[in-house]
Amino acid sequence: MIGSTILAAALGLAILGPWLAPHDPIQQNLMIRLRPPFWGERTVQGYWLGTDNYGRDILSRLILGTRFSILVGISAMLIAGAIGSTLGLVAGYFGGRWEQVIMRFADAYQALPDILLAIVIVAVFGGGLFNLVIVLGVSGWSVYVRIVFGLVRSWRERPFIEAAVASGAGDVYIMARHILPQIVPVLVVVSTLQVAHMILAESALSFLGLGLPPPTPTWGNMLAEGRDRLLVAPWIANLSGLFIILVVSGINFFGNGLREYLDPKARNGR
Amino acid sequence: MLSYIARRLLLMPVSLLLVLGIVFLIVRITGDPVEIYLGPEATQEQIDLLRSELQLDRPLWEQFAIFLADVLRGDFGTSIQHKAAALPLVVERLGATVELAAIAFALAIVAGVGLGILAAVRVDRPADFVISSIAVAGQSMPSFWLGILLIQLFALDLGWLPTSGRGTAAQLVLPAVTLATFILPNFVLVTRTAILEIARDPFVMAARARGASEGRILFAHVLPNALNPVISLAGLQVGRLMGGAVVTESIFAWPGVGRLIIASVFQRDLPVVVAAVFIVSLTIVVTNLLVDLAQATVDARIRLG
Numbered sequence: 001m002i003g004s005t006i007l008a009a010a011l012g013l014a015i016l017g018p019w020l021a022p023h024d025p026i027q028q029n030l031m032i033r034l035r036p037p038f039w040g041e042r043t044v045q046g047y048w049l050g051t052d053n054y055g056r057d058i059l060s061r062l063i064l065g066t067r068f069s070i071l072v073g074i075s076a077m078l079i080a081g082a083i084g085s086t087l088g089l090v091a092g093y094f095g096g097r098w099e100q101v102i103m104r105f106a107d108a109y110q111a112l113p114d115i116l117l118a119i120v121i122v123a124v125f126g127g128g129l130f131n132l133v134i135v136l137g138v139s140g141w142s143v144y145v146r147i148v149f150g151l152v153r154s155w156r157e158r159p160f161i162e163a164a165v166a167s168g169a170g171d172v173y174i175m176a177r178h179i180l181p182q183i184v185p186v187l188v189v190v191s192t193l194q195v196a197h198m199i200l201a202e203s204a205l206s207f208l209g210l211g212l213p214p215p216t217p218t219w220g221n222m223l224a225e226g227r228d229r230l231l232v233a234p235w236i237a238n239l240s241g242l243f244i245i246l247v248v249s250g251i252n253f254f255g256n257g258l259r260e261y262l263d264p265k266a267r268n269g270r
Numbered sequence: 271m272l273s274y275i276a277r278r279l280l281l282m283p284v285s286l287l288l289v290l291g292i293v294f295l296i297v298r299i300t301g302d303p304v305e306i307y308l309g310p311e312a313t314q315e316q317i318d319l320l321r322s323e324l325q326l327d328r329p330l331w332e333q334f335a336i337f338l339a340d341v342l343r344g345d346f347g348t349s350i351q352h353k354a355a356a357l358p359l360v361v362e363r364l365g366a367t368v369e370l371a372a373i374a375f376a377l378a379i380v381a382g383v384g385l386g387i388l389a390a391v392r393v394d395r396p397a398d399f400v401i402s403s404i405a406v407a408g409q410s411m412p413s414f415w416l417g418i419l420l421i422q423l424f425a426l427d428l429g430w431l432p433t434s435g436r437g438t439a440a441q442l443v444l445p446a447v448t449l450a451t452f453i454l455p456n457f458v459l460v461t462r463t464a465i466l467e468i469a470r471d472p473f474v475m476a477a478r479a480r481g482a483s484e485g486r487i488l489f490a491h492v493l494p495n496a497l498n499p500v501i502s503l504a505g506l507q508v509g510r511l512m513g514g515a516v517v518t519e520s521i522f523a524w525p526g527v528g529r530l531i532i533a534s535v536f537q538r539d540l541p542v543v544v545a546a547v548f549i550v551s552l553t554i555v556v557t558n559l560l561v562d563l564a565q566a567t568v569d570a571r572i573r574l575g
Contacts, residue, residue, distance in 0.1 A: 108285040110506070110558070111551040112292065113513035116531075123535040123543050124296055200412055204517050207414050208532055227418055227521070234422055241415030249410035256406075 003257050006250025013063050014070040025060040025217045037235050058236065061217035062243050068218045069247065072133055073199040077191050079137025080198075084144025085187065089175055091145065092152025103149065106142045114139040114201060122210045132211055136198050147190055151183045185262040192255035196248045203244055219244050278562050282555050287338075289551040293544055294337055298330070341548065347541035351534065356541035360527055360549050366436055367526030368553070371515050373442065374449035378507075381450070382457025383500060389458065390465035391488065401458060408455035413514060417448035417521040434523035445522040452514035453507040460503045464496035471495075498569050505561035508554050 037058070051057060091102035118135040125131050155161065156179070164174050205211040206220025214221055219240045226237025328336070340346070346356040389401040424444060425433040432441050468474065469492055477491050516528030523529070527546050534542040 104281075104284065105288065107281065108288040110509050111285040111554045112289045112547070113509040113550070113554070115513035115516055116547050116550060117292070119516070119531055119535055120293055120296055120543060120547055123538065123540060196410065200410075203412055204414060207412075208517065208520055210532075210535065223412075223415060223418070230418065230422055230426060237415070237418050238422075241412060241418065244412045244415065245407075245410055248412070249407055252406070252410050 003250050003253025003255075006246060007254045010066055010070060010247045010250060013066040015067075018064070022057060022060055025056060025064045026215045028056055036233070037239070056215075056217075058222075058239060061222060062219070062239065064217045065219045065222065065240070065243070066247065068129075068212065068216065069199045069202060069244075070195075072129070072136065072202045073195040075133045076136035076140065076198040076202070077194045079133065080140030080194065081144055081187065081191055083138070084141035085148050087141065088145040088148025089152055089179065092149045093156060093171065093175055093179065095153075095156075099149075102145065106145045109142050112139075115204065118201075118205055119210060122205075127210055127213055129212055132202060132205065135205075136201055140194060140198065143194065144187075144190065147186065148183060151186060152179055155179050155182050189255055189259045189262060192251060192258060196251040196255065199248055199251070200244070274566055275563065278559055282559060285555050286548075286551060290338065290341060290548065291334070293547055294334055297540055297544060298333060298337075346545035346548070349534075349539055349542045351537045351539045351542070356545040357549075359542055360530065360545045363525060363527045363530050364549060364553075366524060367512075367515055367519070367528060367550075370442070370445055370449060370518070370524055370526060371511055371553075373446045374452075374515075374518075375504075375508075375511055377446055377450040378452075378454040378457055378511075379500075379504060382454045383461045386458045386461025386500075387465065387488075387493075389462045390469070393462075393466060398462075402462065405455040405458040408451060411451065413448055413452045414517050414521055416451055417444065417518060420444050420448060421521075436525055441522075445518050445524050448521065449511065449514050449518040452518075453510055456503060456507065457500065461496065461500055464499045465492055468492045468495045494568070498565065501561060501565045501568060505558050505565070508557045508561070512550050512554055 087102050087106075091099045114136070117139045121131065121135045161174060161178055164178050169177075202211060203218065203220035203223065206218045207224045208220075209224065211220055212218050214225075222240040223237050223244075226233065226235075226240060229236060344357050348354065349356045349359055352359055385401050385405070389398040389405075392398045421433050421444065424431045431443055432438075433444075435441050465488075474487060474491055477487050482491070515526065516531060518524065519526045519528035520532050527550060531543060531546045534540075534546070
């Protein structure tokens with residue numbers, strides 16, 4: 001319940017952001033630099049969460065940042081899910097050499113952490129929205145491979161698959177029509193949790209300066225800017241951090257709730 | 271046991287080859303290193319000369335073979351920024367990273383397993399509720415923000431610990447704690463679940479029926495069996511730990527490989543980036559091997575299977 005409320009609010013902010021934000025998120029106003037949020041002293045009317053080093057409205061930047069994070073999170077999840085699920089499906093369905101190659105590849109891939117792959121790609125191609133989505137999408141596939149592979153292998157042995165094979169259905173038809181629908185519930189849960197993971201990874205990359213270049217308002221950028229002004233303006237870093245944990249935990253709660261809803265075993269107690 | 275070790279050892283070069291292949295493809299296909307070396311005002315003759323000198327006019331697979339041969343000799347090329355061989359630059363900083371990562375890893379395992387045991391023993395009581403909730407929330411915590419919060423509290427407000435740098439034990443505390451929290455929540459939750467699952471096995475009931483004390487049941491019967499999933503998790507977390515080290519080092523100005531990578535990316539110093547990625551992958555592969563061996567020692571099914 002809490003999860004879906006936060007998720008709905010975040011989606012609302014992401015879609016309606018430009019109309020909800022009280023100010024232009026990149027509009028600088030050096031007259032009102034580093035003003036604190038409404039509970040502090042020397043506040044400025046209309047800037048509820050204060051301003052940053054360039055006098056930009058923090059609330060507006062946080063709201064617009066939601067849009068980037070959700071956009072990157074969902075697109076990256078879709079890419080990772082498409083690559084990983086296809087490979088997992090193939091490895092689980094055909095087995096044999098396919099399984100050997102794909103699963104060993106997934107094992108070997110563990111030696112290259114997402115963030116390092118992202119760093120190499122950014123070092124070569126530069127940052128930017130498109131590269132960021134590709135980086136996160138391509139590096140997240142191995143999670144799906146493992147999960148889908150395990151599921152497909154267990155479904156593969158069922159009698160109704162055998163029946164489909166006997167009635168002359170093609171491999172692709174069986175995978176798409178008979179096996180994929182069985183694993184959709186799990187995929188939905190995994191994908192929800194992956195969006196949260198992608199958002200965290202995105203903000204980590206932005207924080208390192210490898211995400212969207214400033215002055216784009218992303219939470220990671222704001223945290224990085226806030227880190228340099230912890231003594232005079234701790235609210236910049238802390239408000240962005242708070243926003244990240246709120247949205248990410250909202251998605252995680254939602255995903256865990258979804259898992260319990262879809263899995264009768266978890267619903268009826270351990 | 272020996273055949274198991276042999277099989278794991280064989281997988282190591284495969285992993286490293288894969289990493290090198292991916293990195294090579296990304297770096298070579300896209301960026302022309304000649305342009306980066308010479309800059310935009312180079313003449314065509316200079317470009318052609320350097321290209322044949324670096325053997326970039328050969329087919330791609332031949333270039334990869336040359337690249338691999340260089341790597342085997344420890345030659346990753348010359349750092350553009352430091353004007354020195356790339357590999358020694360990385361190795362020089364490896365100690366700092368390993369120190370940080372090893373302490374954080376130990377901290378995460380000890381604290382995570384400890385809290386997991388506590389939660390499992392007090393299952394469905396307030397202590398379990400508090401520990402489990404914090405662990406679940408911790409999975410949503412951006413650890414780089416936690417690092418910044420720790421700096422604000424312990425360094426700026428209380429003044430107990432320094433904000434950054436390396437050298438004294440006090441400077442190690444905040445980075446190690448921050449890095450540990452990247453993976454700590456998972457250890458808590460997996461330990462808790464593993465213990466609760468094992469505790470329902472009939473052999474535990476049998477031990478109880480024979481009159482074994484609860485403490486003996488926990489430490490002599492349940493824990494050794496619950497160790498297996500925890501060790502598996504440890505193996506899976508090594509990669510995340512090293513990735514987290516890059517972020518943590520940059521928060522606390524820790525002079526390790528991670529900071530070198532980030533600085534080199536901004537300078538487009540690709541030889542250093544490639545060397546550093548290789549060394550980090552090597553660290554992960556070696557640690558994974560050690561974790562696998564630990565698991566084989568604990569679990570006879572893996573050792574013999």
